Amino acid sequence: MTDTQAAPATPSKTSALRSGLASAEIDSRMVGMILATAVIWISFNLLSDGDFLTARNLWNLSVQSTSIAIMATGMVLIIVSRNIDLSVGSLLGFLGYVMAMVQTRWIPNTFDLGLERWYTWIVALAVGLALGALVGAFQGFLVGYIKIPAFIVTLGGLLIWRGLIFRFEQGQTLSPLDSTFGRLGGGGADGSLGDWKSWLVGGIACALIIASVVLSRRRRQRYDLPLRPMWLDVGIAVLGCAVVVAGIGLVANRYISPITGSPTGIAYPVVILIMVTILMTFLARRRQFGRYVYAYGGNPEAAELGGINTRKVVMMTFVLMGVLCAVSAAVQTARLDAAVTNLGVTNELDVISAAVIGGTSFAGGIGTIPGAVLGAVIMQSLRSGMVLLKVDSPTQDVVVGLVLIVAVGLDSTLRKGAK
Amino acid sequence: MRARHVASVAVAAGLVLAACGSDDDTASDDSTATEDTEASGGEGGDCVVGVSWNNFQEERWGKFDEPAMKAAIEAGGGSYVSNDAKSSAETQASNVENLVAQGANAIVVLAQDGEAIIPSVQAAIAEGVPVIAYDRLIEDPDVLYLTFDNQLVGEMQAQALFDIQPTGNWVVIKGNSADANADFLRSGAEKVIGEAVAAGDIVIVGEDYTDNWDPAIAQTTMEGFLTAENNEIDVALVQNDGMAGGVIAALDAQGLAGQVPVSGQDGDQAALNRVALGTQSVDVWKDARELGTAAGEAAIALCANPDPASVEGAGPFTTPGGNEVSSIFLEPIPITQENLNLVVEAGWISEEDLCQGVEAGTVAACP
Numbered sequence: 001m002t003d004t005q006a007a008p009a010t011p012s013k014t015s016a017l018r019s020g021l022a023s024a025e026i027d028s029r030m031v032g033m034i035l036a037t038a039v040i041w042i043s044f045n046l047l048s049d050g051d052f053l054t055a056r057n058l059w060n061l062s063v064q065s066t067s068i069a070i071m072a073t074g075m076v077l078i079i080v081s082r083n084i085d086l087s088v089g090s091l092l093g094f095l096g097y098v099m100a101m102v103q104t105r106w107i108p109n110t111f112d113l114g115l116e117r118w119y120t121w122i123v124a125l126a127v128g129l130a131l132g133a134l135v136g137a138f139q140g141f142l143v144g145y146i147k148i149p150a151f152i153v154t155l156g157g158l159l160i161w162r163g164l165i166f167r168f169e170q171g172q173t174l175s176p177l178d179s180t181f182g183r184l185g186g187g188g189a190d191g192s193l194g195d196w197k198s199w200l201v202g203g204i205a206c207a208l209i210i211a212s213v214v215l216s217r218r219r220r221q222r223y224d225l226p227l228r229p230m231w232l233d234v235g236i237a238v239l240g241c242a243v244v245v246a247g248i249g250l251v252a253n254r255y256i257s258p259i260t261g262s263p264t265g266i267a268y269p270v271v272i273l274i275m276v277t278i279l280m281t282f283l284a285r286r287r288q289f290g291r292y293v294y295a296y297g298g299n300p301e302a303a304e305l306g307g308i309n310t311r312k313v314v315m316m317t318f319v320l321m322g323v324l325c326a327v328s329a330a331v332q333t334a335r336l337d338a339a340v341t342n343l344g345v346t347n348e349l350d351v352i353s354a355a356v357i358g359g360t361s362f363a364g365g366i367g368t369i370p371g372a373v374l375g376a377v378i379m380q381s382l383r384s385g386m387v388l389l390k391v392d393s394p395t396q397d398v399v400v401g402l403v404l405i406v407a408v409g410l411d412s413t414l415r416k417g418a419k
Numbered sequence: 420m421r422a423r424h425v426a427s428v429a430v431a432a433g434l435v436l437a438a439c440g441s442d443d444d445t446a447s448d449d450s451t452a453t454e455d456t457e458a459s460g461g462e463g464g465d466c467v468v469g470v471s472w473n474n475f476q477e478e479r480w481g482k483f484d485e486p487a488m489k490a491a492i493e494a495g496g497g498s499y500v501s502n503d504a505k506s507s508a509e510t511q512a513s514n515v516e517n518l519v520a521q522g523a524n525a526i527v528v529l530a531q532d533g534e535a536i537i538p539s540v541q542a543a544i545a546e547g548v549p550v551i552a553y554d555r556l557i558e559d560p561d562v563l564y565l566t567f568d569n570q571l572v573g574e575m576q577a578q579a580l581f582d583i584q585p586t587g588n589w590v591v592i593k594g595n596s597a598d599a600n601a602d603f604l605r606s607g608a609e610k611v612i613g614e615a616v617a618a619g620d621i622v623i624v625g626e627d628y629t630d631n632w633d634p635a636i637a638q639t640t641m642e643g644f645l646t647a648e649n650n651e652i653d654v655a656l657v658q659n660d661g662m663a664g665g666v667i668a669a670l671d672a673q674g675l676a677g678q679v680p681v682s683g684q685d686g687d688q689a690a691l692n693r694v695a696l697g698t699q700s701v702d703v704w705k706d707a708r709e710l711g712t713a714a715g716e717a718a719i720a721l722c723a724n725p726d727p728a729s730v731e732g733a734g735p736f737t738t739p740g741g742n743e744v745s746s747i748f749l750e751p752i753p754i755t756q757e758n759l760n761l762v763v764e765a766g767w768i769s770e771e772d773l774c775q776g777v778e779a780g781t782v783a784a785c786p
Contacts, residue, residue, distance in 0.1 A: 048647070057646050064639055170478045175664060175689035176776065187672040258650070259674040336634055337671075338664045338689055345631045387643030393628045393636075394596050 044385035069376035083150035087157030089347035096329035100339030121181035136322020140315035175338030185335030186267030198265035298365030466497035466722035469523030483707035491715025573607025579701035587653030638665030660690035759784035
């Protein structure tokens with residue numbers, strides 16, 4: 001899970017462990033985050049008398065993390081290219097409201113086609129995604145081409161998109177939503193994959209992990225790069241598959257649905273998050289666009305002189321962000337089975353925090369997609385762990401704030417130490 | 420190429436502005452004071468009531484408050500004059516002065532800014548024109564403050580739930596910790612359940628504030644409470660309708676929606692629909708028409724006697740700012756399945772919206 005930009009150029013006096021990890025193409029920061037997550041989970045489990053590490057709580061945690069995690073994957077690319085997007089919470093609220101308008105007003109009333117059609121959720125989602133891309137393109141154009149600072153453009157967006165919600169229906173709550181659309185939220189009897197489909201997805205995931213290890217080894221062979229020892233590659237593949245099997249066997253399928261009485265399986269929003277993570281990682285690491293983003297973030301002048309169309313690259317990061325906001329908006333409104341005017345308020349702060357805890361640097365050029373997803377999981381673990389312990393929300397805010405500062409402080413100290 | 424981009428953005432901006440402008444036009448019919456005396460030709464037209472709305476674009480005021488207020492004023496033999504400040508505190512200040520100049524004998528103010536309006540309110544009172552602070556407080560000792568009793572809302576929420584389930588494990592989902600209203604509502608509820616809690620009949624197994632009254636956060640909180648208590652939660656005292664939606668979604672995921680009594684307030688259409696469906700037990704509702712009628716009647720009374728304390732139903736109230744004002748507090752109405760007909764008859768919600776997804780005949784209001 002390393003990206004080449006993140007690794008220090010020529011480590012002179014790095015610790016043996018660190019250089020060992022680096023030469024094995026393992027991101028030491030990612031390892032550290034996984035360890036931190038383990039510590040948090042075990043601590044909460046001890047404090048809550050075993051309530052935390054139950055299939056039910058971990059399943060809830062997986063669903064609760066998705067919305068922020070999905071947006072955080074996009075925020076990584078925005079921050080890597082030295083920008084910021086403060087509008088994501090408002091945009092999520094706006095897109096969620098529009099998608100709900102499609103389902104509860106426009107299709108049934110304006111077009112007089114009735115509720116609960118087979119195509120309702122598809123149209124709603126398509127409108128949301130298209131509008132998200134459009135809004136992203138608008139903001140990205142202003143940042144990339146007109147060169148208005150992203151902070152200003154998206155601060156404006158934060159006010160605009162939230163304000164526009166009140167242009168529809170005076171901003172009253174729209175509920176209930178289409179029942180098929182509701183499955184995107186993971187609630188109810190049919191919001192997850194169930195027993196055998198979860199194993200099918202697990203099988204595919206395991207195959208993908210093995211394929212990526214094999215392909216990476218072939219690629220390195222082809223370019224005569226140093227190879228990881230065979231045992232390590234086998235170990236990584238086995239470990240990856242073990243995590244998948246444990247996730248399904250010990251969490252998703254162990255959690256018996258209180259409604260149907262059978263194994264719940266992986267929730268649809270979590271399936272969406274996994275697909276988004278894979279796609280975004282592929283885009284960031286294997287496609288030209290991703291390499292341009294990191295190159296631009298690492299050194300904008302050099303990238304521009306190197307012939308990269310930096311304006312377009314910047315604009316595209318915002319388009320992606322807009323689309324991801326629409327995905328998160330669908331998940332959140334579906335989960336709540338309602339669109340409300342204050343949906344996603346202050347989500348921009350959670351999304352930025354998740355990316356930053358996940359190792360994304362404001363200096364540009366540094367940050368990984370899986371790191372941001374794990375960052376979102378860590379933040380949500382703290383929140384739901386404290387709810388389990390009945391810690392009130394003002395205290396939760398204090399703890400999460402401290403963790404944010406400590407995490408980033410540790411990270412930058414370690415990074416300096418490595419140089 | 421670039422110039423064309425800029426031009427198209429400019430055109431788009433122009434369109435946006437034009438769209439906003441056209442909205443203003445529809446509302447500006449009210450901004451030039453309209454006098455309806457001639458039309459109604461009242462014999463007792465000696466009482467002119469001037470009303471300063473802060474923002475008539477918000478649907479509620481024109482749909483519910485104004486017609487009720489106007490009807491009450493005309494029934495009392497007075498006449499109605501109004502203007503619209505369009506969300507501007509400065510405009511509202513001059514609007515109040517204009518109403519005095521137009522010869523209003525009593526003024527009703529829905530304040531945009533309860534502080535900024537004080538000088539013009541004081542000027543009006545100095546000229547002998549009494550002022551009613553409508554729905555929102557104006558910190559001046561000489562106004563008549565007319566609003567719904569917000570503390571009573573918390574009491575009514577708890578009472579409705581207590582009537583259904585007076586014992587067992589309760590959770591309390593409160594609003595924003597920075598919003599004084601959340602604590603008002605909680606203290607109202609305490610009046611009802613305090614004794615049972617002290618006696619151990621009710622155990623509060625979870626209680627938390629909710630940032631920004633955000634339904635999604637309320638949902639996550641409720642999921643945590645349900646996990647920690649292994650679903651053994653008997654009642655959810657929730658402070659508004661939005662959060663009640665989140666809590667009910669969390670209950671629904673456990674197959675418990677409709678089995679655990681849940682409260683709310685605001686009269687949201689979605690929440691009233693849930694009351695009809697049986698997933699929400701009570702929705703404390705403030706009927707805006709009632710407020711309008713009360714204001715109209717109070718204004719007529721003030722024409723006869725400009726002393727606020729003389730108005731029927733007025734009592735002393737100490738404001739957060741430390742002023743002693745005369746005030747009239749209206750009682751909100753707790754809406755349950757039994758009295759859902761009230762919201763339909765009031766035109767607050769259509770029967771179609773109220774009864775969406777409700778099996779016909781299960782609730783009296785949904786035949």
